[in-house]
Amino acid sequence: MRYLNRKSLLQSLLPVALALWGAVLGGGWGHAQEGKVLIPRKQTSPPGPPLSPQESLAKMVVPPGFHVELVASEPALLNPVAMAFDERGRIWVTESFEYPRHEPGPGRDRIKILEDTTGDGKIDSVKIFADGLNIPSGIAVGHGGVWVANAPDLLFLQDTDGDDKADKQEVVVTGFGRADTHELPNSLTWGPDGCLYGLNGVFNPCRVEANGKVHEFTCAMFRIDPKTREFSLFCEGTSNPWGIAFDPWGEAFISACVIDHLWHLTETGYYHRQGGPYPPHTWKLESIVKHKHQMAAYCGITYFDSPAFPAEYRNKLLMGNIHGNCLNVDRVEQRGATYAGFGEDDFLSGNDVWFMPVAQKVGPDGCLYVLDWYDRYHCYQDASADPEGVDRGHGRLYRVVHTATGRPAVVSLAEASSEELVRRLADPNIFLRETAQRLLAERNCEGVVDKLEAIALGTQAAPQRLSAVWALQAGKQIRSAFLAQLLEEEDEHLRSWGVRIAGDQFAGDSKVQQLTLGLLEGASPKVQLQLAIALGKYTGMDPIAHWVQLAAECGSDPIIPSIIWQNLHPKLDGEAAANLLTAVEQLDLENAPGLAELLTKVAEKLQF
Known part of the structure; x- marks a missing residue:
């Protein structure tokens, strides 16, 4: 009987020993004879039985x-x-x-x-x-x-x-x-x-x-x-x-x-x-x-x-x-x-x-x-x-x-009026801001378009103003006159979103295109980035020379040259290449590292 117990014990321990040995030799996990994973990947030992919710909760550590x-x-x-x-x-x-x-x-x-x-x-x-x-x-x-x-x-x-x-x-x-x-x-x-x-x-x-x-x-x-x-x-x-x-x-x-x-x-x-x-x-x-x-x-x-x-x-x-x-x-x-x-x-x-x-x-x-x-x-x-x-x-x-705030009461916006939703765009809780914005978009901003435009172009904090812009954008209520004012805003976040909206909703509007092109010189990186993307969406115009100018303006920005290239290279056929080289001839490459990087990619594609 003692021998049988010892034998049974060895039989029960053998798969564990094999799994542990397999973990040492092969990267951290092993299998029992029937394919059961004993030591899961990235773990050092069998996980053991599950804990009850209360036991698991008691083991958690927070600040x-x-x-x-x-x-x-x-x-x-x-x-x-x-x-x-x-x-x-x-x-x-x-x-x-x-x-x-x-x-x-x-x-x-x-x-x-x-x-x-x-x-x-x-x-x-x-x-x-x-x-x-x-x-x-x-x-x-x-x-x-x-x-x-x-x-x-x-x-x-x-x-x-x-x-x-x-x-x-x-x-x-x-x-x-x-x-x-x-x-x-x-x-x-x-x-x-x-x-x-x-x-x-x-x-x-x-x-x-x-x-x-x-x-x-x-x-x-x-x-x-x-x-x-x-x-x-x-x-x-x-x-x-x-x-x-x-x-x-x-x-x-x-x-x-x-x-x-x-x-x-x-x-x-x-x-x-x-x-x-x-x-x-x-x-x-x-x-x-x-x-x-x-x-x-x-x-x-x-x-x-x-x-x-x-x-x-x-x-x-x-x-x-x-x-x-x-x-x-x-x-x-x-x-x-x-x-x-x-x-x-x-x-x-x-x-x-x-x-x-x-x-x-x-x-x-x-x-x-x-x-x-x-x-x-x-x-x-x-x-x-x-x-x-x-x-x-x-x-x-x-x-x-x-502990200092406890659990604040849950706020429901299900029955909120559009005016209340507009006020919630300034809520310090990001969930309530985003939900108010979504609900306004679902209602197509009906009855509050003027109020949202006033907030977007007003003196409130930039995040609240942006939330108003996004509600109008998602509700398909961006008017060209409002967009023109948005593109003149001092805050770079508002201007950059104006350019993004121009590419998404006004791609064929030549007046809007010209307004955004007027931002090329001296634009902030966020605005430059959205210009690089919007230029690829505009219709009825050749964006090549503008991409070249943007590459020359962006300095050593970590991502703008790449974004320009991803939008430019599918359009880089024979005529576009000629236009690009003409635009480059007028620029100083020594002071334009972004453009120099871009031209390396151009040379690779055109096999210069």
């Missing part, structure tokens, strides 16, 4: 003065992937039991509406809005329905009878890939221009046909106009991006895995790829960081701007770190037309290897909300090797609160 509260957990919340708040303060969450399934088609996944009806800070109402989905990897609420990334489709779901259940479905676009279910279309986020933005990963090829165009891409940021359904690529590159944040100036930042973690993305830019070929003649751009946080697996990002936290914690980018089981923090500083990112101390440490912060959002109360997938496996390698080992019984939602 002094903060504490973490549990908002929802299993069984009300299971395998959460993405989340969004609506104007009532309700939380919409996608759940996936199908992950890591590659095959398209109906599945078991669903969308839930979570609501705190008593005001005690805890979810007490859970409704299933839609089911039959298959890894719904992104969600946004607005324009009369719910937008869901459910590869290969981007869906628009509506509740037409008010029972909080979807009864109408539209496939807005289709053609997203499912080759890598960690790189599906994700992070659906409303942009300042009123478009819905999303991301896709490098090993997930897509072919989207929309509006008479075919878009073939892998790693990219895409966008859709909710009013026209127009689909376009905003920019391309990076790796497995997951998380979009817009700052108060309307600049786009994303987090990404494997390679550098933080990127400032600009329209028409092409950024460094984790892998795969670049299109011919690409002049790639890089990330905005030179530092690293813990192991490179990031998921989600938010720009925190709310009075619910002390000033030193505002205006920072917070990112979920899956392998690090924590929230990392970066601050950004402007560098010409782009930014540089600098790491700061972690904001939250989970101290639990199951903790997987997949989304972070500023809520209607101004606090930080953190969605936790909660699983032993963080990487697709582990999930693919052991799909049955993927946990499907847990999920948590947390709220981080500062």
Whole structure:
């Protein structure tokens, strides 16, 4: 009997020993004899059993003065992937039991509406809005329905009878890939221009046909106009991006895995790829960081701007770190037309290897909300090797609160008048500002166009003025006379957005074109950047000489020459090349480093 017990013990320990030995020899993870992952990738030991929500909460560490509260957990919340708040303060969450399934088609996944009806800070109402989905990897609420990334489709779901259940479905676009279910279309986020933005990963090829165009891409940021359904690529590159944040100036930042973690993305830019070929003649751009946080697996990002936290914690980018089981923090500083990112101390440490912060959002109360997938496996390698080992019984939602402010009351804008929404554009809570802006756009700014124009051209703080501009832009209410005044504004952010609007909504207006061309000489980097992009959209004019002038004016800016080139080189045929050389002959290259860089690319393409 003693021998049999010892033998049984050895048999039970042998797979663990083999896995540990495999981790030493082969890179950090091993398999049992039947393919079970014992030591997941980027972990040093078996993860152990899951903790209860209260146990996990007790292990979390946040800065002094903060504490973490549990908002929802299993069984009300299971395998959460993405989340969004609506104007009532309700939380919409996608759940996936199908992950890591590659095959398209109906599945078991669903969308839930979570609501705190008593005001005690805890979810007490859970409704299933839609089911039959298959890894719904992104969600946004607005324009009369719910937008869901459910590869290969981007869906628009509506509740037409008010029972909080979807009864109408539209496939807005289709053609997203499912080759890598960690790189599906994700992070659906409303942009300042009123478009819905999303991301896709490098090993997930897509072919989207929309509006008479075919878009073939892998790693990219895409966008859709909710009013026209127009689909376009905003920019391309990076790796497995997951998380979009817009700052108060309307600049786009994303987090990404494997390679550098933080990127400032600009329209028409092409950024460094984790892998795969670049299109011919690409002049790639890089990330905005030179530092690293813990192991490179990031998921989600938010720009925190709310009075619910002390000033030193505002205006920072917070990112979920899956392998690090924590929230990392970066601050950004402007560098010409782009930014540089600098790491700061972690904001939250989970101290639990199951903790997987997949989304972070500023809520209607101004606090930080953190969605936790909660699983032993963080990487697709582990999930693919052991799909049955993927946990499907847990999920948590947390709220981080500062003691000095407590948990402010949730503000609902569902019944707000347009005048109230205009006032909310000055709210210090970024969520309320952005939601007010979206609601005004949905109403086409009816009855408040004059008021919004007055704010945009007034003396208020620039972020409030920009919010008014964006509401008008998203509501398709930009008038040419107003745009002309906007282009004369002293603040570079307002002028640069005026140029961007000119390219987006007045591309064929010769008077608007001339107004923007008048800004070429002596423009700030932000204005120069938008001029470089708008010139590629204008119709009825030859932009070559203007791009040359802009390249000569931009000095050593880190990104403007590349953006000029990405817009210029597709037009660089024989006649355009001759026009370019004529324009260059009149300039002093020794004092124009940006133009000198550009001409190197021209010579390479034309094989001079």
